[in-house]
Amino acid sequence: MTGRLAIVGLGPGAAELITPLAAETLASATDLIGYAPYLARVPERAGQRRYGSDNREELVRARQALGLAVSGKFVAVVSSGDPGVFAMASAVFEAMETGNSSWKDIEVTVVPGVSAMLVAAARVGAPLGHDFCVISLSDNLKPWHLVLRRLEAAAAGDFVIVLYNPSSNARPWQLGDALRLIARHRASATPVIFAHAVSQKDERIDITTLRDADPVNADMRTLIIIGSSATRLVICGKDRRIVYTPRHAELVEP
């Protein structure tokens, strides 16, 4: 009596960014599992069971979800943003691959969502309008040397760079190191965006430069976008600032 499991992207926060497919999947599920603040965004439905958890227990949560699905439930694992980008989908597939063999028979689907980086970019213009890299700065699950190697590669390739998980109480110095590394490759006037809690009540978007970017202004809910050599800051109207990366590009010597 194997059930189903859907890993559902809620988008970054606002209800107006949840797709109809995600809303419908959440409404159909018998059981919802997720980090408690994400679960709280989903409308209550009578008869539906909810399992809220701590943010750090991704694999535990994934196993719990698979266990419920194998018993016949239709389980929705809720994820902020898109579930495939530094979120729950990888954890579920890892649990599936390494866990009970019966879990491999569960029908698992991923319901995509609007990822936070797309909303952060939209708020300031179109900084991701050309080739870009997306890097998690967290060294909880990968060695810091790999992060450094990827930052070097992204800088060498003159990519726009999106940083997820830039800072936390347990990882206070990594963002400063990352910004200094990139500043060795790029002009100090390169636009940098600190996007805090995008599309949520306490959203705050700051446009700064590589010279003035202060790591203290970032935490686990901040997403950072660093321009390439082509990224432009344009002043429009009364002090409105737009950041965009043009569609055309030239080869700039590193």
Next chain:
Amino acid sequence: MTGRLAIVGLGPGAAELITPLAAETLASATDLIGYAPYLARVPERAGQRRYGSDNREELVRARQALGLAVSGKFVAVVSSGDPGVFAMASAVFEAMETGNSSWKDIEVTVVPGVSAMLVAAARVGAPLGHDFCVISLSDNLKPWHLVLRRLEAAAAGDFVIVLYNPSSNARPWQLGDALRLIARHRASATPVIFAHAVSQKDERIDITTLRDADPVNADMRTLIIIGSSATRLVICGKDRRIVYTPRHAELVEP
């Protein structure tokens, strides 16, 4: 009598992936502008004017949209996927920066959408579950040497790589060169996904490997995802194949 302009992401095709904010913005606009096949996805509303165009006229279309907005209209520029990723948003801001100075007073907003890469990834599992790069293979607006440099950097950084615009009649050999370059850095069994027309009627998703990837199977509507050294192909149930990149990673020598 300056109007407004919204650059709206329709998602990759299916109506169930259009956000409520996008649907509402499209319904409120007085004038819709876009590539004709994208415009055709938007429900008709009486009194609304529509301007369909060819796909190559991005800057012309952007200027037309700004011209209408400055005359007092509420213009929606429609874009497939997310408007900020290799789509219309950059063209609009470029037109705004370089065009008539009155255009800078127009209130321009970007309404994000689910980008095609997120849906392509969702179809096969979670290949974008760890650090990744997004590169347009088109050398219409950038020198091929810059594309090569970015591919080299992405390979050196062991990033998962997403390729937009991999191939067209006018650009038949670039994808083969790109795949050969990456094959010099990665195992021949590395998973490669060819995602054609995601979430549209003729969607076709092929999972292959770097060894067997055939450029002939790609065109302008194909998106390609190439795994990192960590990306895994897992066989589940009856010949169902899942591709995911684990949340943890090790430093692999290039």
